[in-house]
Amino acid sequence: MTVVNTLADVVVAVDLGGTAIKGSLVSETGETVATSTRSTPATDIIDTLMELIAELIAAATAHGRTVIAAAVVTPGMVDESSGVVVYASNLNWKNVPLLAELQSRLSIPVTVGHDVRAAGLAESRLGAAQDVDDFTLIPIGTGMAAAIVSASGAVRGALGAAGEIGHIPIVQGGELCTCGQRGCLEVYVSGAGVARRYAARAGGNLSSREIVARLGSDADADSVWDEAARALAQGLATVTLLLDPAVIVLGGGFSQAGAALLHPVTRYLDELLVWRDAPDVVLSRLGGDAGRVGAALLAFACVDRLEVADTWVLDAERVPL
Numbered sequence: 001m002t003v004v005n006t007l008a009d010v011v012v013a014v015d016l017g018g019t020a021i022k023g024s025l026v027s028e029t030g031e032t033v034a035t036s037t038r039s040t041p042a043t044d045i046i047d048t049l050m051e052l053i054a055e056l057i058a059a060a061t062a063h064g065r066t067v068i069a070a071a072v073v074t075p076g077m078v079d080e081s082s083g084v085v086v087y088a089s090n091l092n093w094k095n096v097p098l099l100a101e102l103q104s105r106l107s108i109p110v111t112v113g114h115d116v117r118a119a120g121l122a123e124s125r126l127g128a129a130q131d132v133d134d135f136t137l138i139p140i141g142t143g144m145a146a147a148i149v150s151a152s153g154a155v156r157g158a159l160g161a162a163g164e165i166g167h168i169p170i171v172q173g174g175e176l177c178t179c180g181q182r183g184c185l186e187v188y189v190s191g192a193g194v195a196r197r198y199a200a201r202a203g204g205n206l207s208s209r210e211i212v213a214r215l216g217s218d219a220d221a222d223s224v225w226d227e228a229a230r231a232l233a234q235g236l237a238t239v240t241l242l243l244d245p246a247v248i249v250l251g252g253g254f255s256q257a258g259a260a261l262l263h264p265v266t267r268y269l270d271e272l273l274v275w276r277d278a279p280d281v282v283l284s285r286l287g288g289d290a291g292r293v294g295a296a297l298l299a300f301a302c303v304d305r306l307e308v309a310d311t312w313v314l315d316a317e318r319v320p321l
């Protein structure tokens, strides 16, 4: 754990993922006061989560800070009003009353959110979609999902499952997805998908980052990447025609490819959209930190202090992908 000084109240912000639980103390000036990370265990996830939160609260107390609220964001289908995680495949959770569990064990206000929608909140308050009423954030990592903001409101869906863009089937009878469907978008456009498709063509065990590094000198890398860019453009065309966003923000580790991703995707998107202009397609400014920053904003919001974020200035170098 690293600790620095601050002058203000703090919240506990936790991004609970399938591989890691990333927690931090965030001050009302947006400063990250302390961080702590645990590997996500196969079982007893809530016990490990509580250990991490207790560690952060103790760190705050040791430095004379007051923890005023906490927020935990998770993947999957999340009912934010009840705080129940309806389904999260990578946590192996079904109908877990996460908010009730946290409330029974913590004596501070606490809230539960969806990781990608929280990231969308962070991008809208502090990142690449500030002052944009209609935008879609698409973090692409091992898989992909979307946070949809329409008329300044987050679109959640009837089951809390809106934004599962990665599982939109785009190739009829296509390759099998981990979700059980065939031809899903994330089979072709994700870190795992690109790595698997390259290995099937050329062998080896390269990561998507290594494949990007070979562009221009490896025909198999060029081919797999081009197919990914075309598939992503097709997904963005669907998003554009359905939601008419002003901006589409690409985030997650996959977007670290930068121009190597943005240039072909915007070119293919322009080709697909014959009768209307494409929205702006930009890279996330908060990167892999967006979910955790979003959790901090949710924690301040749950004690009616969201306005604190109006003064936050996040340095891109402090929030790497």
Ligand SMILES: [Zn+2]
Pocket: 166, 167, 168, 177, 178, 179, 180, 181, 184
């Ligand atoms: Zn799928």
